[in-house]
Amino acid sequence: MAAESPIKTSPESEKTSSTPVSWAWILQRFSGLLLLVFLGGHLWVEHFMNTSAAVVASRLTHVVDDSLDIGLLISVLYHGLNGFRGIIQEMLPEGRGAWLNYAVFGLGLITVVWGLDILWAFWYHQPFLTL
Amino acid sequence: MGVLVSPAFSDFVGYEVRVLTVTIRIARSNGEQAFVVETLAQQTVLDALFYIQNELEPSLSFRCSCRVGMCGSCGMVINGKESLACRTSLNPLGAEVTVQPLRHIPVIKDLVVDMEGFFSKYRLVDPYLKPRPGLVNPIVAPPSGHLREEIDLGLECISCGLCLSACDVVGMVPEFLGPAALNRAYNLVADVRDDLAEQRLSMVGQSRVGVWQCHTHMSCVEVCPKNIAPTRAISHLKRTLIRRRITGHRPRPMPKVQRIVQEEV
Amino acid sequence: MYHKNTRGYKAFWVHRISGLLILGYLYLHLVLLSAILLPSGAAHFNAVARVVEQPGFVVADIVLFAIIVVHALNGIRLIAADFGAMIRENRLAIWLTMGIGAVMVFIAVLMLLPHIVG
Missing domain, CATH: 3.10.20.30 (Beta-grasp domain)
Known part of the structure; x- marks a missing residue:
């Protein structure tokens, strides 16, 4: 590196987001590609017609169906909430998004637990956390 | 008619x-x-x-x-x-x-219009070549060589500001550098004779200011009177930054560059 | 006062709004599935399942599928652009996404038609 570099860089700017923006960017693309598989599989496996709790429970005894649903839950929440976070962050002034990351991460965590609880109810015929 | x-x-x-x-x-x-x-x-x-x-x-x-x-x-x-x-x-x-x-x-x-609004962004990426020390003189990327091929694509910019005007991301996020400045930055990063690749990359890697703010509208590509595709340059910068993020910060190896330039001169 | 936006800008807003709609549907989906979390959940779940098989809901499903297809195909176009592909051919790329999307939605309509009219 030239010592007398004329370019001023501000690494602080990258730190305004707790996730470095390049990671958020590449994970958004990666989760989008995963969703093509998971959501495609979800729509293909589920016929949506004449379904019942018993049908879903028997489907969810297969490990492929379980991984499909868990993978879909996590990737769709990452992709959707990270996109939502980006939209809100863009509307906020520079450097005002720190709370947003925690809020969206918390929302995502709660939703993952919610979704897993629904799967749990099908696996063990009663939810781990009841309404 | x-x-x-x-x-x-x-x-x-x-x-x-x-x-x-x-x-x-x-x-x-x-x-x-x-x-x-x-x-x-x-x-x-x-x-x-x-x-x-x-x-x-x-x-x-x-x-x-x-x-x-x-x-x-x-x-x-x-x-x-x-x-x-x-x-x-x-x-x-x-x-x-x-x-x-x-x-x-x-x-x-x-x-x-006040073109200072355009050039102030352009200036942020230091739109000139700073030669790497230790290169043989004269520093040439021959017109026919592959070193020139990559930089030629974006070299025609006449700084007319059409792309900045067409870029709706600049309308939403005024601090975004915009297509012309990022295209210039990529051109210099891709130029093996340039010494400031690291600084340029950390400039264009910032959130809101840099390449991550680009939403790939490709409006700049549609309006450019010189048929430059700044979106393409921005996509190159994104991939370069991602590669660095994954593999760690590695400046390009100097001896190899020196050899290439010496061979081709 | 005169400005007219480019097709890439319109596609950007379609992408954003469709994404937000899908996120909203995701939560609606979880709320409906949460019938299983109630006491004697299976009965509630089956009752919800009978309701969402009504023809009106199947039509809404097709609309949802169309929104997902638009978002997915446009996302593929954007990822291609991030790899430097189809940038100068953006006009063709957008027409392709719309064409392929229309075919996919048409196939979905054919598959679900018995549940709407029958």
């Missing part, structure tokens, strides 16, 4: 001489003003603006210089598309033509 004026004259000059009657609506500083202009079909919007200034409204302000699309002075938004007035023929535009100043940079008067 238009009325054929004189078949004999058309035969004489070798093409059909038609006269168009065009209403030109100009978004001036003090509001919209419409002018009805009779013009030859082959003429450009810039010709019509000169006609308006000479004959109808002497106070109309616009900027131009070379009249052949190489200086980048007469950029304006014509019928909703950022164009160089000197390279935009009136014939395909129809009977109603709207002209407005470039967007996202301050208007000084009528169609004249």
Whole structure:
């Protein structure tokens, strides 16, 4: 590196987001590609017609169906909430998004637990956390 | 379109001489003003603006210089598309033509904009080559070599500001560097003779300011009068930054670059 | 006052709004599935399942599928652009996404038609 570099860089700017923006960017693309598989599989496996709790429970005894649903839950929440976070962050002034990351991460965590609880109810015929 | 004026004259000059009657609506500083202009079909919007200034409204302000699309002075938004007035023929535009100043940079008067709004962003990436120390003189990337191939694609920029005006991301996030500056930054990063790749990459890697803010509208590609694709340059910068993020910060190996340049000179 | 936006800008807003709609549907989906979390959940779940098989809901499903297809195909176009592909051919790329999307939605309509009219 030239010592007398004329370019001023501000690494602080990258730190305004707790996730470095390049990671958020590449994970958004990666989760989008995963969703093509998971959501495609979800729509293909589920016929949506004449379904019942018993049908879903028997489907969810297969490990492929379980991984499909868990993978879909996590990737769709990452992709959707990270996109939502980006939209809100863009509307906020520079450097005002720190709370947003925690809020969206918390929302995502709660939703993952919610979704897993629904799967749990099908696996063990009663939810781990009841309404 | 238009009325054929004189078949004999058309035969004489070798093409059909038609006269168009065009209403030109100009978004001036003090509001919209419409002018009805009779013009030859082959003429450009810039010709019509000169006609308006000479004959109808002497106070109309616009900027131009070379009249052949190489200086980048007469950029304006014509019928909703950022164009160089000197390279935009009136014939395909129809009977109603709207002209407005470039967007996202301050208007000084009528169609004249403050290009400092463009160049202040351009300057942030230090748009000049700083040679790497230790390279043999003269430092040349030969026109036929593969080193030139990559940088040639974006080298034609005339700094007209059309891409910045067309970029709606700049409208949403004013601190975004915009297509021209990022295209220039990529050109210098891709240039093996340049010494400031690391600094340029950390400049364009910042959130809001840099490449991650680009939403791939590709409006810049659509309007560029030199057929540059800044979106392509931005995608290269994104991939370079991602590669660095995954593999760690590794400056390009100097000995190899030196060898290539020496071989090709 | 005159400005007219480019097709890439319109596609950007379609992408954003469709994404937000899908996120909203995701939560609606979880709320409906949460019938299983109630006491004697299977009965509630089956009752919800009978309701969402009504023809009106199947039509809404097709609309949802169309929104997902638009978002997915446009996303593929954007990822291609991030790899430097189809940038100068953006106009063609957008027409392709719309064409392929229309075919996919048409196939979905054919598959679900018995549940709407029958």
